[in-house]
Structures are given as C-alpha cells and as structure tokens.
Amino acid sequence: RWVLIISPINRYVAFASLFFILLSITTFCLETHEAFNRIINKTETVAVANGTTTQVALEVETEPFLTYVEGACVIWFTFEFLMRVCFCPDKLEFVKSSLNVIDFVAILPFYLEVGLRGLSSKAAKDVLGFLRVVRFVRILRIFKLTRHFVGLRVLGHTLRASTNEFLLLIIFLALGVLIFATMIYYAERIGADPDDITGSKHTNFKNIPIGFWWAVVTMTTLGYGDMYPMTWSGMLVGALCALAGVLTIAMPVPVIVNNFGMYYSLAMAKQKLPKKKNRHIPRAPQPGSPNYCKPEGAPGPRPGPPTADACPLAQEEIIEINRAGRGPRALPHGDPSPAPCPKGIPAPCPAPRPAPR
Incomplete structure (x- = not known):
C-alpha cells in the first residue's frame, strides 16, 4: 500500500x-x-x-x-x-x-x-x-x-444560501424609504413660514429624493445627523421611520443567522472527521502479464473455458474479494440455488461468507 x-x-x-x-x-x-x-x-x-x-x-x-x-x-x-x-x-x-x-x-x-x-x-x-x-x-x-480560512468559506456559503432573505430585506427597505421620504417632505412643510413660497427655507428636505438618504440612514439606525427634521410633525415621522427600520431589519435576520449556524456546524464537523489517505490501488492484470486470465470464449491459441491452471491467482482473488465484502451477495434464505460464479472463474467457486449479525 x-x-x-x-x-x-x-x-x-x-x-x-x-x-x-x-x-x-x-x-x-x-x-x-x-x-x-x-x-x-x-x-x-x-x-x-x-x-x-x-x-x-x-x-x-x-x-x-x-x-x-x-x-x-x-x-x-x-x-x-x-x-x-x-x-x-x-x-x-x-x-x-x-x-x-x-x-x-x-x-x-x-x-x-x-x-x-x-x-x-x-x-x-x-x-x-x-x-x-x-x-x-x-x-x-x-x-x-x-x-x-474556513470561516470565510462559511460566510460565502451563508450569503449564497440567504439570497432570498437579502432580496426580501432590500424590498422592505426600499418600500420604507419611499414611504417615509415622502412623508417627511410633506410633514416639514406643515410648520413652514406663510411667506415662504417653497416652504423649504427652514429645513434640509428640499425635495423627496434628498429624503431618500435620510430615510436609509434612519431605518438602518445609523443616524449621521447631517439631516434631521425641524418641526414637530417631522419629528413624529422620524420616530415612526426609526421604529419601522428596526422591525424591517429584524424580520429576515434570524433566517440568515440560522443559515450561518448550519454551515458553521457542518464545517466544524467536517474538520473533526479523520483525514482520508490516498492509497495506491493496483490496476487490473493486463494482457501479457502472468496474472492475466483470458475471458471465456476469447480467440487465441487456446480457445474455450479457462482452466484452473490458466488462472493460478483467480481463486485467491475471489477469496480476497469475498473477505472484503465485495463479492456476489448471497441469495435470500431458503433459495437452494447457489450464487453464480463471476465471469471467467470456473465452478465451483468459493461461496461468499455470510455477513456477521
């Protein structure tokens, strides 16, 4: 070996x-x-x-x-x-x-x-x-x-397995951003000065696209502070936006965490398995070698079924195969017919050993 x-x-x-x-x-x-x-x-x-x-x-x-x-x-x-x-x-x-x-x-x-x-x-x-x-x-x-590193591979498998959850999270976040950016734009105009035609001199929310950035930062609980509401109605919308962001992020996260735990446990269990050694498996006897047995009926100077002398190692090989449990399976109990011999092996061939109970 x-x-x-x-x-x-x-x-x-x-x-x-x-x-x-x-x-x-x-x-x-x-x-x-x-x-x-x-x-x-x-x-x-x-x-x-x-x-x-x-x-x-x-x-x-x-x-x-x-x-x-x-x-x-x-x-x-x-x-x-x-x-x-x-x-x-x-x-x-x-x-x-x-x-x-x-x-x-x-x-x-x-x-x-x-x-x-x-x-x-x-x-x-x-x-x-x-x-x-x-x-x-x-x-x-x-x-x-x-x-x-196994940990990075586990992270990659988790991201691939959680594609649907990430897509769901992005859809929820996009809907919330669109809704709350629109709400904060109109809520900030409630307390605007009557002389202000645009209604945006007292606030940073000049238009709805600018509110997209504020909504993303608020829903993800980052809160940079570069934009914030100035009126009581805008503060109410900001509080609702923060609460909605927490709930939106909290829903898909447990599924992603479960996927990570599953792949991590699988990776740790795989590391504890014994390492397999690559063994050299001998090739089958080739024509011309002393261990080669001519199949039954093959053309040549000695046609016909081979004899025990023609295949001196045939019986030993069959015994080794049966010992390894790779031989022909025995028939069910009560069947009187014996198991057939492998092709090229003259009868009687050794019977397979019964599996231990």
Whole structure:
C-alpha cells in the first residue's frame, strides 16, 4: 500500500500565498500615504501650431521600493495562477470561478501599467490614468483568503444560501424609504413660514429624493445627523421611520443567522472527521502479464473455458474479494440455488461468507 503524502507541501504553499496576499494589501494601503508619495517635475514635449514646446508638469510618484514589492507579489500570483490553470482538470469550471476571475483582474493592470509606462502619447497616458484608478481591484485579493480560512468559506456559503432573505430585506427597505421620504417632505412643510413660497427655507428636505438618504440612514439606525427634521410633525415621522427600520431589519435576520449556524456546524464537523489517505490501488492484470486470465470464449491459441491452471491467482482473488465484502451477495434464505460464479472463474467457486449479525 502506497500512501501519497503531499499535505506538507500544500501547507507551505498556503503559507506563502497568505504571506504575499497580506504583503500586497499592506503595500496597496501604504501607497496612498503621503509619506510614501513624492511630487516630481516632469518635462514633456508638446506639439503646437508653430512646432513643439516644452512644458513642466507636476506628477505624484510612489516610492520605488513599494513598486518593487508589488512586482514581487504579482510575480508570485502569476506563477500561482498559471500553475492552477495548467493542473486544473476542467478549464471551463476554472474560468467560471469568481475567485479565479478576481485573480486575473488583479494581476492584469500591473503588466499593462509597466508596458505603457514608457510611452508618451496622450492615449497611453489616458490608459495609465484609468489603470491607476482600477488599482482598487487589488484589494479584492482579500477574498483569496477563503481558500485557507474556513470561516470565510462559511460566510460565502451563508450569503449564497440567504439570497432570498437579502432580496426580501432590500424590498422592505426600499418600500420604507419611499414611504417615509415622502412623508417627511410633506410633514416639514406643515410648520413652514406663510411667506415662504417653497416652504423649504427652514429645513434640509428640499425635495423627496434628498429624503431618500435620510430615510436609509434612519431605518438602518445609523443616524449621521447631517439631516434631521425641524418641526414637530417631522419629528413624529422620524420616530415612526426609526421604529419601522428596526422591525424591517429584524424580520429576515434570524433566517440568515440560522443559515450561518448550519454551515458553521457542518464545517466544524467536517474538520473533526479523520483525514482520508490516498492509497495506491493496483490496476487490473493486463494482457501479457502472468496474472492475466483470458475471458471465456476469447480467440487465441487456446480457445474455450479457462482452466484452473490458466488462472493460478483467480481463486485467491475471489477469496480476497469475498473477505472484503465485495463479492456476489448471497441469495435470500431458503433459495437452494447457489450464487453464480463471476465471469471467467470456473465452478465451483468459493461461496461468499455470510455477513456477521
């Protein structure tokens, strides 16, 4: 029996992948700090009507060592991505995976930015500006941690299983936002000054769309305080909006919590199961090997049913099969007919052992 041991290698690769993911995210955050950015004067030659002229433009440049660190991380991610592409048995399923799409989208902008950095055309500069904006995709690498942490996988399964509950929550919230934004708009006009034609000089609720933001913040119990009612009627509507928001959010949440508890218990139980070892299963005897038995009626120099001498290991193999419980099942009690022998095995073949009670 051969045991395939690859778990230590997988563990080292997982640790390396986790290290580069955290390093890449740290680099991404440090690039936005002013301590790691410097302003440089960049001289450019611009074409004008009478010829060319030189202009000096200010440009923000990141410290080079952060770029080198990000390049090392991208090299590792590229190597990891290519290895998974090469050894993936189903390429179509690999392409459909959202994590693999995130990996590709996070890697591609770095190579495009390096390739276009030396160009001075306006189109190249526009592309570089777009790629710098798309750098935020690199933060999506945090989702790669789901391959190494059970808790993140449980969270993903919970979100997928709770799609209907989230949709229901969004519908309830949208209805409440629409109703209470309309109510607060008209409630604030009850105490308006008679000389105010628009009725909105004393309040921030100038129109109903502005009230959408206030309704969302109030129903989700955030309460930023940037907008609030000024009249007694508006305060009454605000209190009703807050109570309705609590009830709206409280209804679908227990279902989502139950889904999370179910997947979490399943993941913990799966971790406690004994790990299966991959054993080497011997192949069936091939033609030409000493253990190969010619089937009954096969053409050849010795046609006809095989004899016991032709298949010296046949009886031993049948005995091992019966011992393992994989042989022909015995007939019900009272049936006098014996179980048939396997194809290619001469009678009498050994009877299967009865299962212990």
